[in-house]
Amino acid sequence: MLGSTAPDWxxxxxxKLGGRKVKHRGVTHVVLYWIAGLAFALAIWDFHxxxxxxxxxxxxxxxxxxxxxxxxxxxxxxxRRFHLFGGRLRTGGNGEYGIAWGLAGVCFVLxxxxxxxxxxxxYPFFYDWNGxxxxxxxxxxxxxxxRFKFF
Numbered sequence: 423m424l425g426s427t428a429p430d431w432x433x434x435x436x437x438k439l440g441g442r443k444v445k446h447r448g449v450t451h452v453v454l455y456w457i458a459g460l461a462f463a464l465a466i467w468d469f470h471x472x473x474x475x476x477x478x479x480x481x482x483x484x485x486x487x488x489x490x491x492x493x494x495x496x497x498x499x500x501x502r503r504f505h506l507f508g509g510r511l512r513t514g515g516n517g518e519y520g521i522a523w524g525l526a527g528v529c530f531v532l533x534x535x536x537x538x539x540x541x542x543x544x545y546p547f548f549y550d551w552n553g554x555x556x557x558x559x560x561x562x563x564x565x566x567x568x569r570f571k572f573f
Contacts, residue, residue, distance in 0.1 A: 425479025429456075429487070447487060451494040453504055456481035489521070 432450040437443055444450065460481055463473035488494045489511045493503030503509075511517040555565035 423479065425476035426483050428476065428480045429483045447492060447494055449498070451484045451487060452498050453481070453484050453488070453494060453496050454498070456484055 429450045430446075433444045433446060433448075436450065456477060460474060460477035463471075463477050466473075468474050484494050485506065488504050488506040489509060490505075490513055491509050491511070493505040493509045496504035511521070549568070549571070551560075551565055551568045551571070554560045555562065560568075
């Protein structure tokens with residue numbers, strides 16, 4: 423989550439460090455920077471994938487912003503903006519909400535498709551705390567601490 427919001431809060435950090443205003447969807451939204459950061463994180467030893475997850479979050483943020491009318495810069499010195507699918511969405515508009523609900527629906531359908539069949543207790547996004555306790559995988563204290571956590 424930190425990486426997926428990074429292009430926006432990094433504008434504030436750069437402004438405080440540099441002392442000058444940073445343009446929104448400017449240097450922190452350069453697609454090439456986030457691709458390079460992800461490639462770098464995947465190429466080096468990355469403790470539990472934390473750097474890769476951060477860079478992936480930032481990349482998905484700028485790619486989502488590329489759907490909008492204003493777009494994002496593809497390279498640092500680009501004089502044109504990069505748009506996916508023509509950049510027809512407006513931030514806060516009906517199209518943005520439609521896509522968000524569509525993605526949530528796809529995730530819900532995938533969760534239903536991968537739910538446990540037969541003896542498997544694995545169900546993505548939802549843990550079977552009671553089943554883990556009953557099978558002896560976890561102790562009572564851990565079950566009590568986690569029984570109301572649904573994600």
